[in-house]
Amino acid sequence: MLLPSLLIAVAIGLAIAWTLRPSFHGLRRELPLLAFLSVGLGLGASSLWFFLWLVIFSPHRSAFIISEIGILAVLGVLAYARTRRSKPLLPHTISETHGRWRYLLALASVAALVAAAIAFARYSAAAPHGSWDAWGAWNLRARFLYLGGTHWTDVFSSLGTMPHRDYPLLLSASVARCWTYLKSDTPHGPIAIAFLFTFATAGVLFCSLALLRGRSQGLIAVTVLLATPFFLVLGSSQYADVPLAFFFLSTIVLLCLHEHLAPEKGALALAGAMAGLAVWTKNEGALFLLCLLASHFAITARGRGWKSYGRELLPLMAGALPALVVVALFKLHFAWHTEFVDPRGLFHRLRDFSRYRVVASAIGSGLFHFGAWPLSIPPLLFAYALLLGPQKQEGRLAAKIGLATVALTACGYFFIYVTTQMALQWLLLTSLPRLCIQLYPGALFLIFLLLRTPEEALRRTPD
Amino acid sequence: MACFHSPLAVRLRVISAVILLIGTALFSSYRLLKGTSALSQRTGTDEVTAYEARFASARQVLPQYGMVCYVPDYTSSDVAKKDFFLARYALAPLVVRNVPDCDPLIADFPGGTPASFLNGRYAVLRDLGHGVLLLKRNGR
Numbered sequence: 299m300l301l302p303s304l305l306i307a308v309a310i311g312l313a314i315a316w317t318l319r320p321s322f323h324g325l326r327r328e329l330p331l332l333a334f335l336s337v338g339l340g341l342g343a344s345s346l347w348f349f350l351w352l353v354i355f356s357p358h359r360s361a362f363i364i365s366e367i368g369i370l371a372v373l374g375v376l377a378y379a380r381t382r383r384s385k386p387l388l389p390h391t392i393s394e395t396h397g398r399w400r401y402l403l404a405l406a407s408v409a410a411l412v413a414a415a416i417a418f419a420r421y422s423a424a425a426p427h428g429s430w431d432a433w434g435a436w437n438l439r440a441r442f443l444y445l446g447g448t449h450w451t452d453v454f455s456s457l458g459t460m461p462h463r464d465y466p467l468l469l470s471a472s473v474a475r476c477w478t479y480l481k482s483d484t485p486h487g488p489i490a491i492a493f494l495f496t497f498a499t500a501g502v503l504f505c506s507l508a509l510l511r512g513r514s515q516g517l518i519a520v521t522v523l524l525a526t527p528f529f530l531v532l533g534s535s536q537y538a539d540v541p542l543a544f545f546f547l548s549t550i551v552l553l554c555l556h557e558h559l560a561p562e563k564g565a566l567a568l569a570g571a572m573a574g575l576a577v578w579t580k581n582e583g584a585l586f587l588l589c590l591l592a593s594h595f596a597i598t599a600r601g602r603g604w605k606s607y608g609r610e611l612l613p614l615m616a617g618a619l620p621a622l623v624v625v626a627l628f629k630l631h632f633a634w635h636t637e638f639v640d641p642r643g644l645f646h647r648l649r650d651f652s653r654y655r656v657v658a659s660a661i662g663s664g665l666f667h668f669g670a671w672p673l674s675i676p677p678l679l680f681a682y683a684l685l686l687g688p689q690k691q692e693g694r695l696a697a698k699i700g701l702a703t704v705a706l707t708a709c710g711y712f713f714i715y716v717t718t719q720m721a722l723q724w725l726l727l728t729s730l731p732r733l734c735i736q737l738y739p740g741a742l743f744l745i746f747l748l749l750r751t752p753e754e755a756l757r758r759t760p761d
Numbered sequence: 762m763a764c765f766h767s768p769l770a771v772r773l774r775v776i777s778a779v780i781l782l783i784g785t786a787l788f789s790s791y792r793l794l795k796g797t798s799a800l801s802q803r804t805g806t807d808e809v810t811a812y813e814a815r816f817a818s819a820r821q822v823l824p825q826y827g828m829v830c831y832v833p834d835y836t837s838s839d840v841a842k843k844d845f846f847l848a849r850y851a852l853a854p855l856v857v858r859n860v861p862d863c864d865p866l867i868a869d870f871p872g873g874t875p876a877s878f879l880n881g882r883y884a885v886l887r888d889l890g891h892g893v894l895l896l897k898r899n900g901r
Contacts, residue, residue, distance in 0.1 A: 406783050413790035420797040427809035430843075433850045441853035449826040449854060457828055458856035459835075459849070518783065525786035527793045672792045673785050685778035755775040 300486055303479030304494065306366055307472075308333075311340025313373035314571070317380045318564035318617075327509060334501035335552075335568070337494050338544045342575035345471035346624045348443075348478070352471075353627070356448055359478050399752065403517040410524040411500070417527075418493060421534035426485035428492070428536030435461040436469050436538060437488055443467075443474035444483055454632045464633040466625055468579040469538045488536045495541045496533030499739050500524055502544070506551040506743060510558055511689075512751050519746040522679070523739060526669040532735050538580050539732045545576035546586055546707075547739040550700035554747060557696035563613040570617025578621045582736060585710045586703065587618065593702035601695045640719040647717050657715040660726040668734035679745060686755045688748055700744050704737050809847060816851035818889040819867060828856040830863040832896070833870070833878075844869055861898070868894040 315332045344366060351362050427433045438461070442453035454463050469491070476487035500520050507516035523529060533540040552569035556562075573590055576583030594614070599607040647653060666674045711733050718725060806814070823829055829852065835845030836859075848869050849857040857867070866883065868874065870892040879885070883896040 403779075403783070406787055409787060410790045413794045417793045417797045420800040424800040424803055425807050425809075427807065427850075430846070433809050434846045438850050438853055441850070446826065446854040452826065452854060452856050455828075455856045458858045459845075460856070518779065521783055521786045525789040525793070527789065527796070530793065671785075671789045673788065675782075675785060675789070678782055678785055682778045682782045685774050752775050752779050756772060 299479040299481070300476070300490055303476045303487075304490060306370060307340040307344040307475075308336050308494075309340065310343055310366070310370050310373060311336030311338070313370065313377040314343060315339055315568060316377040317373065318567050318571075319380060331502065331505035331509060334498045334505055335548055335572075337498035337501075338541065338548060338575065339568075339571060341472045341491065341494065341541075342468055342545070342571075342578060342621070344475055345468045346578065346621060348471045348475040349467055349624060349628070352443060352450055356450060362475075362478055400514050400517070403514050403521070407504075407517045407521040407524070410521045414500075414524040414530055415497075417530050418496065418534045421531060422489045422492070425535075426489060428485075428488060428534075432488065432536035435465070436536060437473060439465075439467070439470035440473035440477065440488070441483055443470060444477040451632065464581065464629070465538075466578045466580060466583070466628060468575060469536075469541055489534075492533055492536045492540070495544050496530065499533075499540060499544045499547060502548055502551060503739055503743055506555065507746050510554060511747060512753065514753060515746050515749075515751045518752075519742050522675060523742055526671065526675070526735075526738070528668060528670040528731055529735055529738065531670065532732060537732065539736050542576055542579045542583060543736045543739045545572045545579060545583065546704075546736060547743055548572040549576065549586075549590065550696075550703065550740045550743060553699055554696040554743075566610055566613040567617035570614040570619075571621065572617075573614075574618030574621030574625075577618075577625050582707075582711070582733070584625075585714075586707050589706035589710060590699070590703045593699045593706060597695055597699050597702060601698075643719060644717055647719070653716050653722060656722060657712055657726065660715075660730055661712065664726075664730045664734060668731040669738070670731075683745065683749055686750045686752070689750045689754060694748070697744060697747055700740065704740055704744065708737060809850065812847040813851045815871070815891040815893055816848065819893050819895065820852065822887060822889070822895060823852070823855060823865070823867075826854060828858055828863060830858045830861050830866040832861045832866055832868050832883075835859050844871060864897045866896040866898065868896050870894075 312332065315336050319328075319332065347366065347369065348362065351365065355361070428437060439453050443450050446452055453460060456463075472491050473488045476491060477483045480487060500523055503523055504516040504520040507519050529540070549569050549572040552565050552572060556565035556569065573583075573587045576586050594611070595607065598610055602610075666676055669675060715722065715726060831845060831848060833841060835842050845857075845859060848867065852867070865886065868878070868883070870878070873892055874894065882899055884899055885894055886897055887895040889895060
C-alpha cells in the first residue's frame with residue numbers, strides 16, 4: 299500500500315495543478331513540471347485533509363482512505379472539465395541549440411543524479427528512521443497521530459517533554475497518513491516521502507529552468523544542486539527542511555512562470571498554494587510568506603501599478619487560504635506558543651551588538667560551507683556569474699520579487715538568531731546549514747534564471 | 762580589452778566557466794559516493810531499531826496511551842539525553858515524562874542498572890531485560 303498512498307497524494311496534487319493549470323508551452327513540455335510540482339502539492343493537500351480528518355472524525359481511520367479516493371474523483375472531474383475548455387497553448391519562444399554541448403551537460407547531470415540516488419539509498423539504509431530530529435520530533439509526532447487513536451492530541455501535551463509542539467504538521471501528518479494506508483508504522487513511509495521531496499525539488503529546478511531559459515541552463519543548475527552533499531544528507535534525514543525548500547522554490551518558480559509564460563491567474567493561485575503549504579511545513583514558512591507579500595507589494599505596486607497589484611494579490615491569497623485556515627486552526631487550538639523567541643529580554647538582546655557580530659560571522663563562514671562540498675561551490679558560482687554575465691530580457695519583476703523574498707527571509711533568520719533566548723552558538727551550529735539549504739534551491743533557480751545560458755554567452759557579439 | 766571580447770576569448774571564457782563549475786560539482790558527487798560507500802558495508806541494526814527492540818517488552822506491559830515517568834535524569838549527560846529521546850520514540854504514543862513524579866516509572870540503563878540506583882526510593886515491579894525496569898515509587 300506504500301505506492302498507492304503516494305500515488306493517490308500525487309494524483310490529488312496533479313488534479314489541483316491541472317485544474318489551475320497555466321498554459322505554458324504545450325503538454326509535452328508542461329507535464330513534467332506539473333508532475334514534480336504535484337508531489338509537494340499533493341502530499342501537502344493530503345496532509346491538510348488528514349489533519350482535518352483527525353480533528354473531525356479522529357478514530358475512524360479506515361474511512362479516511364475512502365474519503366481521499368472520493369476527493370480525488372471530484373478533483374479528477376474538475377481537471378477533466380478544465381482540459382475541455384483550455385485555450386490554445388502559447389507558442390514556444392525559447393530557441394535552443396541541440397549540439398554536443400547539451401549532450402555533455404545531460405551526461406553530467408545524469409551522473410550527478412545517479413550518485414545522489416545511490417547516496418540517498420545508502421544514508422536511508424544506514425538510518426532508516428532518519429536522523430536525530432526525525433525520530434526526536436517529526437516521526438515521533440507522526441507516531442502520535444497514527445497510533446494515538448482518540449489520544450492523538452497527547453502530542454501537544456505539556457506534561458511530557460514533547461518537542462517543538464508549535465511546529466506545523468505537514469511532514470508528520472504526511473508520514474502518519476502514509477502509515478494509515480500501510481497499517482504499520484514502518485520506516486518505508488518516511489523514507490519514501492523524503493525521497494519524493496528531495497528529488498522533486500531537483501525536478502522542479504530542472505523543468506522550470508528548461509521552460510524559462512532552455513535545457514542546458516536547467517541541466518547545469520540541477521547538477522550543482524544534486525552535487526551538494528548536505529542537501530542529500532538533509533533530504534535523507536527525514537527533516538522538514540528539504541520539503542520547505544521545495545515549497546520556497548515552487549512559489550518563486552510559479553511567480554516567474556506567471557510573468558514569463560502564463561499571464562492567467564492559475565499560476566499565481568498555485569504559487570499562493572505553495573507558499574501556504576510552506577507555512578504548514580515549518581514556522582519559517584510563515585516568515586517566507588510575509589516576506590513574499592511585502593516584496594510583492596513593494597515591487598508590483600511600484601512596477602505595474604495598484605490595479606495590477608490588486609489583481610495579482612487576490613489569486614495569490616486565494617491559493618494560500620486553505621493551508622492558512624488549517625494552520626490558524628492548528629495554532630489557535632493546539633499550539634499557539636513559539637519556543638524560539640521569548641519576549642522577555644528581547645530588547646536587551648537586540649541592543650547587544652556582540653550578538654550581531656557572532657551571527658554575521660557565522661553566516662559569513664556558513665555561506666561557503668553549508669553544502670559540505672569538498673570544494674566550496676558558492677565562490678565558483680560567483681566566478682561563473684561574472685564570466686557568463688546577466689541576461690538582458692525585459693519583464694523581470696517576478697525575479698525581483700523572488701530575490702527580495704529570499705533576501706528578506708534571510709534577514710528574518712538573522713534577526714531570529716539575534717533575538718533568540720536559546721544558546722546562540724549551539725543554535726547556529728545545529729541550524730544554520732539547514733536554514734541555508736531551505737533557501738538554496740530557490741536561490742539557484744534565481745541565479746540561473748538571471749544569468750546568460752552558455753549558448754547565449756557564446757552567441758554574444760562584442761559590446 | 763579588444764582581445765578579451767574576441768570570439769575566441771569569449772568561447773574560452775564560457776567553456777572554462779562551465780567546465781570549472783560542472784567539474785567541481787561532479788568531483789563533489791564522486792566524493793559523496795566514496796564517502797557513503799562505508800555505510801553500505803555496515804552490518805547490524807541501527808540504533809533506533811535496536812532501542813525499539815529493547816523496549817518491546819515494556820510496550821506490552823505498559824498502557825497504550827497516557828503517561829509514564831522516566832529515570833535516570835536525561836539532563837545528566839549527552840548520552841542520557843539521547844537515550845531518553847530514543848526511549849520516548851520507542852514508547853510513543855505514550856507521553857514520557859522526564860521527572861520521576863508518577864507511577865509507573867521506566868528505568869532505562871543500557872549499560873546495566875547501577876547498584877546504588879534503587880536505594881530504597883523505588884520498588885522493581887518487573888525486570889524487562891536489556892537494562893529496562895518497570896518501577897514504582899516507594900511509600901506511595
